[in-house]
Amino acid sequence: AQSVAQPEDQVNVAEGNPLTVKCTYSVSGNPYLFWYVQYPNRGLQFLLKYITGDNLVKGSYGFEAEFNKSQTSFHLKKPSALVSDSALYFCAVRDRDTGRRALTFGSGTRLQVQP
Amino acid sequence: DTAVSQTPKYLVTQMGNDKSIKCEQNLGHDTMYWYKQDSKKFLKIMFSYNNKELIINETVPNRFSPKSPDKAHLNLHINSLELGDSAVYFCASSPLLGTNEQFFGPGTRLTVL
Numbered sequence: 001a002q003s004v005a006q007p008e009d010q011v012n013v014a015e016g017n018p019l020t021v022k023c024t025y026s027v028s029g030n031p032y033l034f035w036y037v038q039y040p041n042r043g044l045q046f047l048l049k050y051i052t053g054d055n056l057v058k059g060s061y062g063f064e065a066e067f068n069k070s071q072t073s074f075h076l077k078k079p080s081a082l083v084s085d086s087a088l089y090f091c092a093v094r095d096r097d098t099g100r101r102a103l104t105f106g107s108g109t110r111l112q113v114q115p
Numbered sequence: 116d117t118a119v120s121q122t123p124k125y126l127v128t129q130m131g132n133d134k135s136i137k138c139e140q141n142l143g144h145d146t147m148y149w150y151k152q153d154s155k156k157f158l159k160i161m162f163s164y165n166n167k168e169l170i171i172n173e174t175v176p177n178r179f180s181p182k183s184p185d186k187a188h189l190n191l192h193i194n195s196l197e198l199g200d201s202a203v204y205f206c207a208s209s210p211l212l213g214t215n216e217q218f219f220g221p222g223t224r225l226t227v228l
Contacts (some may be wrong), residue, residue, distance in 0.1 A: 107157055
C-alpha cells in the first residue's frame with residue numbers, strides 16, 4: 001500500500017520569505033513523487049516530480065523540492081514567496097515497482113502568503 | 116487548446132437521478148483516470164483505464180460506471196444519485212510509458228439536492 005501525509009492543513013508566510021510545505025510518503029518499493037497546485041475553482045496543475053537522480057528537483061514558478069530517502073520526505077520549497085503562490089498544494093506518490101499507475105494524494109496544504 | 120476537458124463544469128440534480136460527465140483528452144495519452152475530491156478537498160482515485168480497458172476500480176459503488184468509447188474519452192455515468200455523491204470530479208490522463216505525470220481536467224462540480 002502507498003500513502004502520503006501532509007501534516008499541515010495550512011501554512012502562512014509573509015511575501016518575500018521562504019516557504020516550506022511538508023510531505024512524507026510510504027511505499028513498499030521505490031517512489032515517484034509529485035507536487036501539484038490547485039487554484040480556487042481550477043483543476044490540478046503539475047509543479048514538479050522526483051524520479052531518480054538528484055535529490056533536489058526544480059519545477060515551475062520557482063518551486064523546488066528535496067527528496068530525502070532516509071526520512072521518506074519530499075518537502076516543497078521556494079526561496080521567496082509571492083502572494084500569487086497562495087493556493088492548495090498536493091503531494092502525491094506512486095510506487096514505481098508495481099503496475100499501479102494511479103497516484104495517491106496527500107490531504108493537501110493550503111498556502112496563504114500575506115502581502 | 117485545452118489538453119483535458121470535462122463537461123459539464125457544474126451539474127446540479129435531484130437525488131435518484133442518473134447523470135453523466137464527459138472527459139476528453141487531446142494529448143494522445145493511453146491512460147485516463149477519474150478522481151473524486153470531497154468537501155474537505157481530499158482527492159481519491161476512482162477508476163483508471165488503459166487503452167479502453169479498466170485497470171483500477173477503487174471500491175466505488177456500482178452506481179458509478181465508467182465508459183471509454185476510445186482512448187481519448189472516458190465518461191462517467193452515475194445512477195441513482197445520492198447526497199453523498201456531491202463532490203468535484205476530476206478527469207486526468209497520462210502516457211502509458213514513463214513516470215506517470217498526470218494532466219488534470221478543470222473538474223465538474225456535482226451537487227445533489
